[in-house]
Amino acid sequence: MKFTHATAVGAVALATALALSACSGGASGSGTPDAATTKDSAVDYGSLKGTITAGGSSAQANAQAAWTAAFQAQASGVTVDYDKSQGSGGGVTNWLNGSYDFAGTDAGLADEQQTEAKANCGPDGALNLPVYLSGVAIVYNLPGVKLQLSSATVAKIFSLKITTWNDPAIAADNPGQSLPASAITVVSRADGSGTTANFTGYLHDVQPSIWTYPVSTAWPVKGTSGQQGGSGIVNTVTAGTGTIGYADHSSIGTATAAAIQVGTGTDFVEYSAAGATNAFGAAATATPQTKGDLLQKIDYAKITSTDAYPIPLLSYDVVCTTFKDSAQAKLTAAYLGFVASKTGQDVAAKNAGSAPLPEKIQQDVAASLKLIK
Amino acid sequence: MTDNTTARPPLTSNAARSGDSDRGPGALKPGAGTSRASARPGDAVFRWLSTGSAASIMVILAGVALFLIIKALPAIGANWSTNPDLSGGTTAGNASFWQYVAPLIWGTLWSSLIALVLGAPVAIGIALFISHYAPRRLANVLGYLVDLLAAVPSVVFGLWGIFVIRPFIIPFQDWLNEFFGWIPLFAGPVSRTGSTLLAGGIVLAVMILPIITSISREIFLQTPRLHEEAALALGATKWEMIRLAVFPYARSGIVSATLLGLGRALGETMAIALIISPSLIFSVKLITDSANSQTIAANIALNFPESNPLQRDALIATGLALFVISLAVNMVARLVVRRSSGAPRRSRKDRA
Numbered sequence: 144m145k146f147t148h149a150t151a152v153g154a155v156a157l158a159t160a161l162a163l164s165a166c167s168g169g170a171s172g173s174g175t176p177d178a179a180t181t182k183d184s185a186v187d188y189g190s191l192k193g194t195i196t197a198g199g200s201s202a203q204a205n206a207q208a209a210w211t212a213a214f215q216a217q218a219s220g221v222t223v224d225y226d227k228s229q230g231s232g233g234g235v236t237n238w239l240n241g242s243y244d245f246a247g248t249d250a251g252l253a254d255e256q257q258t259e260a261k262a263n264c265g266p267d268g269a270l271n272l273p274v275y276l277s278g279v280a281i282v283y284n285l286p287g288v289k290l291q292l293s294s295a296t297v298a299k300i301f302s303l304k305i306t307t308w309n310d311p312a313i314a315a316d317n318p319g320q321s322l323p324a325s326a327i328t329v330v331s332r333a334d335g336s337g338t339t340a341n342f343t344g345y346l347h348d349v350q351p352s353i354w355t356y357p358v359s360t361a362w363p364v365k366g367t368s369g370q371q372g373g374s375g376i377v378n379t380v381t382a383g384t385g386t387i388g389y390a391d392h393s394s395i396g397t398a399t400a401a402a403i404q405v406g407t408g409t410d411f412v413e414y415s416a417a418g419a420t421n422a423f424g425a426a427a428t429a430t431p432q433t434k435g436d437l438l439q440k441i442d443y444a445k446i447t448s449t450d451a452y453p454i455p456l457l458s459y460d461v462v463c464t465t466f467k468d469s470a471q472a473k474l475t476a477a478y479l480g481f482v483a484s485k486t487g488q489d490v491a492a493k494n495a496g497s498a499p500l501p502e503k504i505q506q507d508v509a510a511s512l513k514l515i516k
Numbered sequence: 517m518t519d520n521t522t523a524r525p526p527l528t529s530n531a532a533r534s535g536d537s538d539r540g541p542g543a544l545k546p547g548a549g550t551s552r553a554s555a556r557p558g559d560a561v562f563r564w565l566s567t568g569s570a571a572s573i574m575v576i577l578a579g580v581a582l583f584l585i586i587k588a589l590p591a592i593g594a595n596w597s598t599n600p601d602l603s604g605g606t607t608a609g610n611a612s613f614w615q616y617v618a619p620l621i622w623g624t625l626w627s628s629l630i631a632l633v634l635g636a637p638v639a640i641g642i643a644l645f646i647s648h649y650a651p652r653r654l655a656n657v658l659g660y661l662v663d664l665l666a667a668v669p670s671v672v673f674g675l676w677g678i679f680v681i682r683p684f685i686i687p688f689q690d691w692l693n694e695f696f697g698w699i700p701l702f703a704g705p706v707s708r709t710g711s712t713l714l715a716g717g718i719v720l721a722v723m724i725l726p727i728i729t730s731i732s733r734e735i736f737l738q739t740p741r742l743h744e745e746a747a748l749a750l751g752a753t754k755w756e757m758i759r760l761a762v763f764p765y766a767r768s769g770i771v772s773a774t775l776l777g778l779g780r781a782l783g784e785t786m787a788i789a790l791i792i793s794p795s796l797i798f799s800v801k802l803i804t805d806s807a808n809s810q811t812i813a814a815n816i817a818l819n820f821p822e823s824n825p826l827q828r829d830a831l832i833a834t835g836l837a838l839f840v841i842s843l844a845v846n847m848v849a850r851l852v853v854r855r856s857s858g859a860p861r862r863s864r865k866d867r868a
Contacts, residue, residue, distance in 0.1 A: 201821070230821025236828075328708040328805065333794050335606055335822025360822045361606040368709045368793040368805035371818060375678075375790070382683060383709045 188218035193474045198226030199234020199247035202337050202391055203275045203458050209494035210482050231337050238461060239263060244475045245462040249337020251438045252461055264463035268433035272508050274482050275458035276498045278419040279342045280392040280400040282380050291316050291411040293404040298350035300387060301329055303366050330379050330388030331362040333369030341456045342389050348443040391456055393496030406447030418452030419498035425451055435511040464514055476515040483508035588833035591826060601826035606819040617834050619796045623809030627713060628781035635721030636728055636774050643732035648758060666726035674790035677719040682710030689803040700800055707805040711793035714802040719787045724777035735769035736762055768852050775849035782842050789814035812838040
């Protein structure tokens with residue numbers, strides 16, 4: 144294995160030395176690879192050539208398509224293949240065994256996956272880079288009612304502790320609204336999903352005494368109506384009456400979303416891209432597994448300001464710090480640099496309905512990408 | 517009426533040939549012709565090509581079985597209650613692989629049975645209409661339409677189920693529950709979304725119509741004219757003639773057609789995955805949101821992407837269970853077909 148790797152790396156390095164002759168001066172210095180990647184990869188994409196193979200989270204899929212199109216407009220020699228059919232789990236698995244240059248995942252690497260990654264990425268391990276931000280919307284279909292929900296009520300509804308719409312808890316959140324006495328139909332995901340993981344994470348954090356289920360990619364409550372995909376939830380909620388479900392806000396279309404209580408006060412906030420960005424800024428702290436890693440711990444309880452939406456949805460791209468092939472490293476870092484740049488975030492916001500990452504995180508990602516070699 | 521039947525190869529023998537049972541006599545025939553012409557290189561090449569193709573089927577089947585077994589073993593052998601990879605997500609809360617797969621096997625069989633109960637009588641009715649009641653031109657058109665149904669992709673059926681059958685079925689489910697709620701099948705709480713096993717069963721029934729109809733039709737048309745005319749000559753009405761002459765002749769053919777339909781229903785994925793709201797439980801309820809038994813194929817499709825490697829092995833192991841079930845159903849179907857294809861041969865000899 145080692146010998147074949149060595150020869151493969153040698154061959155590709157030779158090929159890319161020709162392709163990337165403009166950058167070779169800095170890279171061959173080998174003392175500080177950081178300096179070389181900083182300047183040229185951030186600005187000049189025109190000289191890049193090659194194919195980036197990646198896959199994973201379907202939540203990012205629309206954004207990845209937008210990024211790929213915008214990136215290729217500037218770097219015509221680059222092809223990006225992002226396979227969304229894998230899901231986060233499959234993406235990380237394929238990346239761990241070396242098939243992908245990066246993986247899109249809604250969960251970030253678990254500690255043992257980070258350890259496992261060192262086999263493929265070398266002793267410096269891997270980087271979790273936040274790239275996609277949106278919000279979990281609580282969609283419902285209750286004609287004539289404009290719903291506001293406190294976090295406790297959300298937890299009660301989704302754990303099936305409240306079963307009718309005119310329950311006192313819902314009425315208390317919605318003074319002056321006439322609520323029907325009909326049953327609540329809770330619609331959840333039937334397939335494993337990062338949206339479910341983010342949503343159960345929120346409930347687990349904010350209402351641990353009501354929401355006694357684990358944080359999980361598979362919906363943990365029995366007795367709900369399970370549907371395939373975020374679009375399945377949105378379709379089912381829209382088609383029925385008295386239904387309520389959760390979905391990535393960028394995919395809800397014309398469905399109605401509830402305003403959610405922020406913090407423990409009496410303020411209810413509707414989703415907005417700016418709200419998701421502010422929520423992320425207020426609640427996320429980096430919990431690095433390796434040098435430069437940007438794995439985030441989101442403390443939902445810290446989201447208390449009325450300019451923030453209480454259930455942000457975050458998705459990462461995971462990448463090796465040390466590639467087997469330095470040209471591929473440069474290429475991937477350039478693409479991810481574009482993804483996390485202001486331009487990239489705006490492109491995704493415009494075309495995929497995501498929320499831009501806070502500027503500080505954009506800068507952090509850019510700084511971490513300099514470590515990639 | 518019989519013209520168009522003799523022109524087409526009987527579908528039953530096609531179905532029976534899914535393995536290699538017909539290869540023996542087929543291979544002998546060219547050998548019998550050697551007295552007529554000396555062998556040319558083309559003969560040898562063609563013979564090896566076709567032998568190779570036949571052998572490749574066995575290799576592929578064995579390869580699939582081997583792959584399933586090898587991938588399944590780690591998950592089957594794992595300790596499900598202590599293994600951290602299996603204690604979360606889709607495989608959470610199971611003490612062993614068998615506990616995980618048992619409700620899935622039940623759901624697979626149960627949903628297929630519903631589809632059969634709903635679909636088979638209609639399919640046989642269509643076949644009978646085409647073979648014995650419809651004017652010839654209409655029969656041709658109808659037969660063509662039913663065959664066309666087989667060409668519709670299953671994801672289209674799934675979407676049709678979501679957008680047409682689901683809303684359509686909600687009031688009917690309420691009615692069933694109101695008057696027949698005392699039967700466990702129709703016990704509540706009634707679904708408000710229509711994502712029920714009944715909706716899935718209806719769509720599955722439509723999907724298995726073509727195979728059951730075409731096979732039954734061919735068999736009905738093979739009923740010896742003499743038997744039919746004899747029944748009519750004895751003063752039987754048309755229905756009595758069908759009951760006395762057609763059904764007894766076609767009985768085993770209908771059974772095998774139904775079993776092949778069952779085989780199709782067992783492996784159906786997309787329609788079920790899209791329509792029903794699944795739970796991993798043993799349940800006979802048909803019209804709830806919360807108690808529809810999940811099928812193996814849909815469970816794999818829904819959970820494969822977000823699974824870790826060991827969970828993927830577990831899903832592949834459930835696929836192995838489906839493989840075994842399908843194989844068993846197909847073998848039973850072929851046994852019945854073989855017996856049924858023996859019957860007419862004997863009767864033909866009797867006539868001679």
